[in-house]
Amino acid sequence: MERVDSLIHARWVIPVEPEGAVLERHGVAVRDGRIVAIAPSAELQARYSAAEERHLGEHALIPGLINAHTHSAMTLLRGMADDLPLMTWLTEHIWPAEQRWVGEAFVRDGSTLAMAEMLLGGVTCFNDMYFFPEATAAAAREAGMRAVLGMIVIDFPSAYASGPEAYLEKGLAFHEACRGEALIRPVLAPHAPYTVAEPWLERIREHAEALDVPVHIHLHETAGEVEQSVQQTGKRPLQRLDELGLVSPRLLAVHATQLEAAEIERLAAAGAHVLHCPEANLKLASGFCPVGALSAAGVNVALGTDGVASNNDLDMIGEMRTAALLAKAVGGDAAAVPAAQALRMATLNAARALGIDGAVGSIEPGKAADLTAVSLGEIDLQPIYNPLSQLVYAATRRHVTDVWVAGAPLVRDRQLTTIDAAAASRRAAQWGERIGAADRGEG
The missing domain is CATH 3.20.20.140 (Metal-dependent hydrolases)
Known part of the structure; x- marks a missing residue:
């Protein structure tokens, strides 16, 4: 079997190119930060062995x-x-x-x-x-x-x-x-x-x-x-x-x-x-x-x-x-x-x-694995007739669960992996106190 870094499976893969396509029960194979293949999940599992495999059961996987x-x-x-x-x-x-x-x-x-x-x-x-x-x-x-x-x-x-x-x-x-x-x-x-x-x-x-x-x-x-x-x-x-x-x-x-x-x-x-x-x-x-x-x-x-x-x-x-x-x-x-x-x-x-459409913007073999997973299994998104329409008209950013850039997981299960959210919030609050006081003429 061919070795890859990761396999990401989703209920729906929405590649953007071709426009409007929705691929049900598909997945993406990623190696060295790039997309190797997009295919039905069973086909990917038969062809590739992966260091990590994610199964996103009721998600739409879209380009970042x-x-x-x-x-x-x-x-x-x-x-x-x-x-x-x-x-x-x-x-x-x-x-x-x-x-x-x-x-x-x-x-x-x-x-x-x-x-x-x-x-x-x-x-x-x-x-x-x-x-x-x-x-x-x-x-x-x-x-x-x-x-x-x-x-x-x-x-x-x-x-x-x-x-x-x-x-x-x-x-x-x-x-x-x-x-x-x-x-x-x-x-x-x-x-x-x-x-x-x-x-x-x-x-x-x-x-x-x-x-x-x-x-x-x-x-x-x-x-x-x-x-x-x-x-x-x-x-x-x-x-x-x-x-x-x-x-x-x-x-x-x-x-x-x-x-x-x-x-x-x-x-x-x-x-x-x-x-x-x-x-x-x-x-x-x-x-x-x-x-x-x-x-x-x-x-x-x-x-x-x-x-x-x-x-x-x-x-x-x-x-x-x-x-x-x-x-x-x-x-x-x-x-x-x-x-x-x-x-x-x-x-x-x-x-x-x-000028970066050769590298990102759609889920295609050869492009960087910049990917976003959106959970469409939440109660506020049911029932689903068209996953693409549901994504645009009903989903919110709170439904995003996972994000990858060049194959690296930067958000995993709704948690940032490379940014300290608490520290960033503390620094923002400190700035806000100073800037707000000055804007009000207090300092």
């Missing part, structure tokens, strides 16, 4: 979820300034707090807290945009989690860098330091067209082409952002980026709630990607991303949570449900974003946007 856009360290700002418009929230609360508190320790502790939450919710990879990506990378390495980390660029000085030139220098050094790592991938992450001047956006395009990495940027997040751009330049932000050569297959356009028909066509023609964050957009009243129209035009749409300061969680199963329901209401079409598409947006579409 990918959070396509977040600011992980901002977990430490969860709930600090709720129920405020975007610019009030940013300028009067978030940015002042960041100026005072953000440093390596803040980012490391906040990122660790975020990764604990994401892993327990079935997320195996996240695409981050924040200061001190080196600290997030260190936390990700300790946790064993896959991370795509932004080389942040913004016009404003911070504790991390004095200005755009310094941000770029630090980012490029970070990229070089991560060269060859299997789980960490740096990408360029200019904050937004209204916070990064055009000469620097042009420099970013040049570096993106030279390094062959995506450009991760907030774009058309609110009507106010678009109006301000038109008033100041006579052009909408997407047009400005297009003239700078940034509208291409490298573009990861976050939010995209304010799109005209011609702009959707342009994104499709360019092969650009949209990173949709439905719950954050709802909470900040930013608008609605036209997911149905984008998908119909052929634009790849992936799902993210945004940061918890504007969501207020990192729950990708919840985000799938919200995305599917919102698309139906916005498009006036009950068939818009069916369950299979919602799952794809949170897995393979996200991997494609991040």
Whole structure:
């Protein structure tokens, strides 16, 4: 018999590719962190001997979820300034707090807290945009989690860098330091067209082409952002980026709630990607991303949570449900974003946007064994007519029991194996006391 490291059997394997497939009483063989085979459980047991064998009797085994856009360290700002418009929230609360508190320790502790939450919710990879990506990378390495980390660029000085030139220098050094790592991938992450001047956006395009990495940027997040751009330049932000050569297959356009028909066509023609964050957009009243129209035009749409300061969680199963329901209401079409598409947006579409779909995003031989097991045997999920629909419309992150990244178990029986949850919670509480007192003017 052929030797493998592990066999993972489940009532249902939902591979994502082909879309909508549900394989009953199947399993996955894993060796050296990669998927060797997917087949009926009896066939796997006849062919392979394994060092470890898991039987997940009433579970769905899915690809690890990918959070396509977040600011992980901002977990430490969860709930600090709720129920405020975007610019009030940013300028009067978030940015002042960041100026005072953000440093390596803040980012490391906040990122660790975020990764604990994401892993327990079935997320195996996240695409981050924040200061001190080196600290997030260190936390990700300790946790064993896959991370795509932004080389942040913004016009404003911070504790991390004095200005755009310094941000770029630090980012490029970070990229070089991560060269060859299997789980960490740096990408360029200019904050937004209204916070990064055009000469620097042009420099970013040049570096993106030279390094062959995506450009991760907030774009058309609110009507106010678009109006301000038109008033100041006579052009909408997407047009400005297009003239700078940034509208291409490298573009990861976050939010995209304010799109005209011609702009959707342009994104499709360019092969650009949209990173949709439905719950954050709802909470900040930013608008609605036209997911149905984008998908119909052929634009790849992936799902993210945004940061918890504007969501207020990192729950990708919840985000799938919200995305599917919102698309139906916005498009006036009950068939818009069916369950299979919602799952794809949170897995393979996200991997494609991040340029890692050759390694993750679906359960296929040769890909990394980034896997999530969701228990569908709970009483609140009965009866089950369609496991895929049940996963998206009825399951919650509390139903996640096991998570693997590159074959390594990072959550086992609902317990983290690489992160000390109690210690992460204690550090978060300490940060919360200090930051909350300062925001209230008490310190």
